[in-house]
Amino acid sequence: MADIQLPHGTGAPSAKPFNPWPVVIFIILSILAVLFLAPTVGVLFSSIKTTKEIAFGRLWDFPTSVYWGNFADILSNPSVQGYFVNTLLITVPATVISITLGILNGYVFAKLPFRGSGILFLVIISGMFFPPQVILIPLFRLFNGLHLIDTLWSVIFIHIAMGIPICTLLMRNFFATVPNALREAAILEGASEWQVLTKIALPLSLPALAVLVTLQFTWIWNDFLWPLIFIQSDEKRTVMLGIVNLKGQYSVAWGVQGALSLLASLPTLIVFLFFQKYFIKGMTMGAVKG
């Protein structure tokens, strides 16, 4: 541990009065990091161990050999392939459309305010705060009447609607930072509002779009409640329903469940890593500005 202290001792601009602290903090953080990683490591280990090994209590031992059978089982299972296709078919359109609607809303609230638009904006974003259970039953009845129960459409529609508050909020806040003079100049030059939105405001708002893509993709991909209510047949199941369903299919299938959990987490991890820089910035914008 001694070598860790070195960079602090050499060339620090102001000599700090307490030198042991960096080492102590480093040790505390390391212990916490190990504790924090344990559950994730558990999933990782379970995916490369046989269910028998796990049942004998060897899940948490460092693996001495890698068993690929779980992944082979999962990837060759046609219903699991279906789960992934379904989830993608829901997540991609719902993400794109909810963000598009948020852009349209956000532009009006930021650049074309009207009498009562402030209140309307508050009503929309307060939708973020309410537990989804409040609208569950009427929606079930509505979709049942439209014969949308047990179709991917029901889940796509509800995610588009549930995404409107957050997308509107973020886009409005971002569009508000686009200078008004820019818009007015473009309008004077004969541009329409549509052109101002697509040619000026949107290209300036790429960081906000990155945040929304990450948020919406992660939220919709990971969602469990709406598919649980609306989807009934196995062919229409999403990945998250599939993980739960595996428990029923095999009596104990810890290894297979671990492998599927790992695969199911990859898309959101990839999206997050891809947009990470913007995402953390965007999420914390409010925290800095107040």
Place this chain on the structure above:
Amino acid sequence: MEKENRFWQIVFLSLPMAVFVILIIWPLTSSFYYSFTNWNGFNSDYQYVGFDNFIKILTDKLFYQAAINTSIWMVAAIFLPSLFGLVLALLIDSSVPGGSIFKSIFYLPICLSAVVVGQTWVWIYQPDWGLMNTVIGFIAQEKFNYAWLAKPDTALGSVILAWSWQQTGLSMVIYLAGLTSISEDLIEVCEIEGASTWQRIRLVIFPLLTPATVVVIALSVINSLKGFDILYIMTGGGPFNSSDTLAMHMYNESFKKYLMGYGSAISVVLFLIALTIIRIYFKQLKKVDEIYG
């Protein structure tokens, strides 16, 4: 110009507002309507039953249990991740080596779904080979076989711990951003004036983190009100309804027992609770705004 604006307002707003009204506002209001009926989810002939469902709530022991659990859940699920996140942020912000690696490790769980997190923690609490019992057994040097999720005393607490594990990274990241906005000069002044580390955190850093705290609490309130998935996966509200929350209770009554009228009444109560919390929150927010501009 005025006319032109009106045209674009209508063009831009009509589609999003139509979706929002049909799929959010209308269901929200009709929840109130269904709460006065005995609809069972399938039949189209159902009766208006007045306040029967609400009277039933008052005598429903499971409802009280769920209401108490919801309060415990909300307080713990808001307080614990915020506190852990603040502590981690302060530790990482002390220019510790490897800070960005620590940040990623603590943030990772946020990307995982409630289903994956729930299932992973079921394995941690597994009586025979779970990590919890393995570690306790190792320390105590004897076999430990406690079923954390199957005992009414520990079920809810165990889920809260799993939830805190997942949510801590979010508040940490927000607090870290808040910390970077505090000027170095101010901290230096504290050191020159001889303030202890604890005094510095309590009297200078924490008050300056108020905007970050506002965001953290808002996100925690939003997320914890929705804390259904992880409970469904880990305990399903059991054992003996010991980890039942209002959201869980509403789901069971509506989609297990098909008492959709009664379920609607519970969801109306849930709505009113959410409304109250949000109003309190916005009131506090206004106070903070007045102080911090």
